[in-house]
Amino acid sequence: MDISRKEAGYRPVNERVADFSEVEQVLNTRDRILQASRCMACGVPFCHWACSTHSRIPEWQDALYREQWEKAINLLHLTNDLPEVTGRVCPALCEKACVLAIHEEPVTIRENEVALAEMAFKMGLIKPYLPKRRTGRKVAVIGSGPAGLTVASRLNRAGHEVTVFEKDEDPGGLLRFGIPDFKLTKAVIDRRIDIYKKEGVVFRTGVYAGKDISARQLLETFDALCLAVGSREPRDLEVPGRDLPGIWFAMDFLSQQNRINAGANIPGRKRISAKGKHVIVIGGGDTGSDCVGTAIRQRARSVTQVEILPEPPLQRTEDNPWPYWPNTLRTSSSHEEGCVRLWSLRTNRIIGKDGRIHKVEMSKLKWKRENGRMIPAETGERLTLETDMIILAMGFLHPVKDKLLKNLPLIFDERGNVSGAEKEAPVFTAGDVATGPSLVVKAIESGQKAARVIHEYLMKRGRK
Ligand SMILES: Cc1cc2nc3c(=O)[nH]c(=O)nc-3n(C[C@H](O)[C@H](O)[C@H](O)COP(=O)(O)OP(=O)(O)OC[C@H]3O[C@@H](n4cnc5c(N)ncnc54)[C@H](O)[C@@H]3O)c2cc1C
The missing domain is CATH 1.10.1060.10 (Alpha-helical ferredoxin)
Structure with missing residues (x-):
């Protein structure tokens, strides 16, 4: 080499x-x-x-x-x-x-x-692709994240008439309102959506399916429905002091910053700002790291990211060989920008002062592996950190069980994800709603699979 x-x-x-x-x-x-x-x-x-x-x-x-x-x-x-x-x-x-x-x-x-x-x-090599023939079949895609976009584009190119319903003001899902601009500039999403629009996909943004258009109306109007609504129910922290002001979910913090970057005018009292604060991000994953980078750009006084699991090794261990995903320490661009990372800490309680958060008390854990599972044990050691802002980035549980999900004939798995629809119902799924929180590449793959299944379903019913 x-x-x-x-x-x-x-x-x-x-x-x-x-x-x-x-x-x-x-x-x-x-x-x-x-x-x-x-x-x-x-x-x-x-x-x-x-x-x-x-x-x-x-x-x-x-x-x-x-x-x-x-x-x-x-x-x-x-x-x-x-x-x-x-x-x-x-x-x-x-x-x-x-x-x-x-x-x-x-x-x-x-x-x-x-x-x-x-x-x-x-070079102009990525151009709109217009289907030669239309099938007359109509598909509604609910949600415009990477899964919804993939389904919509593939079914449209196959000749079906596709309408994407999105509750947010702009399409893109977590690509637009989750992932910070410093990782993914939103012009990239606009450029691709512009192509989809030229190809004939209809985007109806600001429409909350299940509320602004009922599940029944959707089933009556469309030949098939694809749910690509993501997995957005955040994991909460159930400890004393959780209800004190100054504690935010990661998505509220991140999505507001992306909206401000896009020109939204958010009044001062509604702003979630880290400026001048000692910020603690609870959750050591990628969403937490995005909160770190955002808090640093908002001029936080200090940023500490806390994780309950132990610090991963720098190199692969023997039981984690190539070519599998390495469970090693990952350092993002945000971490490099100046944050303290703490490991093996469980949050016990949040202590307030003058009606706001003031300190967070944590206990140090010792992890050991038993029958392939990591088991935590208390060490007795306690740590108290001062803070004026806590961001909860502890992952997502399952899709939000809103009116749409409640009113469709769906089957849920034991984790609360949608595993399918009742027999004969023309309802399909793609992305995080089915897999649980995952990755963009997995949402794309799931969207491709869903598009294939929906196309087969529609073609069995024939052209209109
Ligand atoms: C902060 C953050 C950062 C991430 N960073 C990365 C990363 O760097 N790399 C990576 O690979 N993955 C990343 N991920 C994961 C990735 O973004 C998701 O796995 C992916 O976006 C899932 O795609 P999706 O289309 O299934 O759902 P989503 O992207 O969540 O899109 C779902 C859409 O459905 C809409 N919706 C929901 N209900 C309704 C309704 N009833 N009516 C109308 N619209 C509705 C929502 O508004 C949303 O736009 C990140 C996740 C988060 C939270």
Whole structure:
């Protein structure tokens, strides 16, 4: 291997924390092509196996290396409807399974993906695709996150008439109102949605299905319904002091900042601001890390991220070998911007002063593995941190059981996700609503599967 891995890297910390623009930089085309040349066209490409959409990575790396842009983007698009998004935000399961990663640095697959997608847009290679014939069948997609967008676009291209209902003011789901702009600029979503609109997908934003249009009306008007409403019921913290002012759910905090960035005028008293505060983010995952980066940009005095689980190892352990996802410590661009990370801490209570939060009391845990399961035990050690703002980022439980979900003939699994619909009901699911909280790439794959099943269902009923 003559060429080393070269990452585009992030903008300098002192510059990037002053704005909400994307932190990641771009390599020049020459370097990018060289990076693609590091792909070895393995006989058995494990990257392709690890990717949820089974991206044909060796093939499009080769086309990229040969500067066959159209061929490369067509190969990429075969399995991924939103490569400009996954190329920015995917944790890149593919790279962890790259054969090179056994003894070298893996290929920069994710960065190559976004560079290819951006080049294809620049060259005018990504254009609206208008179906030659319409089937006369109507489909309602509820929710416009990555799953809903994938279903809508695929069914529209297959000739069905697709209407997307979205309760928010703009489409995109968590891509728009969850993931911070410094990871994913919203112009990227607008550009793709513009193409879908030109192709004929109808977006009805600001419409809460189940409330503004009833489940019955939807079933009467459309031949099929696809629920792509995500999994948004947040896990709460049930401890004394939880009801004190100054405690927020991550999504309320993040979505408001994204709205402000988009120009929304939020009055001061409604603003959730970290400015000048000692912020504690409870939850050590990616959503928590997004809250860290957002709080830092809002000029928090200090940011501490607390996780109940132990600190992961820096290297793979023996029971976690390549090509599986490595359960190792991940440090995001937000962590690098100045936050303290604490591990193995359980929150016991939140202590107030003058009617607001003042301190949080935690106990140190010791974890041990028993029959493959991690079991916590109290060490007796206590820790009290001062705080004026707590953000809860402890994940999501299941979809919100709103009127729509209550009034459709659905079946739920033991975790509260929608596992299907009652027999004969033309109701299908895609994305987090069915899988539980997951990843963009998994939502896309789920959307592709749903589109196939719905298309088959509609075609059995024939054209109108
Ligand atoms: C803060 C945060 C950061 C994340 N970062 C990443 C990341 O970096 N990389 C990654 O791969 N994954 C990330 N994820 C996960 C990823 O965003 C989700 O897995 C993915 O968006 C799920 O897609 P979806 O289409 O199923 O649902 P969502 O994106 O949640 O979209 C569901 C949509 O349905 C709408 N809706 C719900 N009910 C109704 C109704 N009744 N009527 C009309 N509309 C309705 C909602 O408003 C929403 O727009 C992140 C998640 C969060 C919360």
